Amino acid sequence: MHLSRASQISFDQTASFPRSPLRKGLLPAAFLAAAVSLSGAAPAPVVKVTRGDNRVAVSVEGKPFTEFVYAPEGPRTYFYPVLAPDGTRLTRDFPMANTPGEEQDHPHHRSLWFAHGSISGVDFWLEKPTSGKVVLVGLDETSSGKVGVIRAHHRWEAPGGKLIATDELTVRIQAVPNGRLLDYEITMHALKDAPLVFGDTKEGTMAVRLPLWMTMTHKFKGKEVAGQGHVVNSAGDRDVAAWGKRAAWADYFAPRDGKVYGIAIFDHPANPRHPTWWHARDYGLFAANPFGRHDFEGLKGQPHIGDLTVPAGKSVTFKYRIYIHDGDTTDAHVAEHYRSYAEGGK
Secondary structure, eight states, X not given: OOOOHHHHHHHHHHHTSOOOSSOTTOOOHHHHHHHHHHHTOOOOOSEEEEEETTEEEEEETTEEEEEEEOOTTSSSOEEEXXXXXTSOBOSOOTTTSOOTTOOOOXXXXXXXXXXXXXXXXXXXXXXXXXXXXXXXXXXXXXXXXXXXXXXXXXXXXXXXXXXEEEEEEEEEEEEETTEEEEEEEEEEEOOTTSOEEEOOOSSEEEEEEOOGGGSOSEEETTEEEOOOOEEEETTSOBGGGGTTOEESEEEEEEEETTEEEEEEEEEOTTSTTSSXXXXXXXXXXXXXXXXXXXXXXXXXXXXXXXXXEEOTTOEEEEEEEEEEEESOTTTTTHHHHHXXXXXXXX
């Protein structure tokens, strides 16, 4: 360690304090703190955010957690993979990677993402030639610390590049005991000369696609697939009964190799139409959707009852927390974590 003369004097004076009765080789905490201060070293950030090629990598407490992927050829930005603190993958690999044994359906289910099936008449949920794209315009901030931050903004474009809307996205990531918190806040801006209409469809919106081992028992290509996963929501609905119901939060969990893992999604009380409806499927799609009322409530004769219109020149903000945790809903204290989030706490 290189020190200036002044620093050397101060350092030597500290070192000349009367000898401590501590065992040889152990130093008082104050001595160690002084050495760190003089060396200019700083503790490693709890959350490290690192820019790379077409992605931003996030590690928590020195362990990989996720990547914010913005490859220009993709239909939208998304987070993949999403890892538990011990490295277990909690989102499906397909279509980003081919993993033996995975169900390769719904290729638009990209790990963890925000999209909707009808925005001013354009489908941003599917990935077809007729679908829209969410194009990254800029990364405004990537910062590390106790809380890692990613800020970005996008263009929401119809096929051919016609602008439908713009957004501002802020994601904050932090550690909690035996878990991770990912706060997703997105503000959608209507154009100055046209309203922005979120159409009534179940295809959306703040979504996660879970790996096969986390799913409930379901059918795939006509065959029954046994699953050990469960869904519980704040209203007390469980498993397939949770689909289409309104609740402040929902939690999807399952055992693997003798340990239970889960992902909960929290709907912020300030969101439009809180508590939201849940597009939670037995095969592992798990999404908060505040727009699909006619689908979820069986109101087939009222296909636009769930539409939400943002006037021209105005905006709307949606806030969600993704809580990655060990244990089931009770062991992970999901209800208590939601209460803290809703009240503005950690």
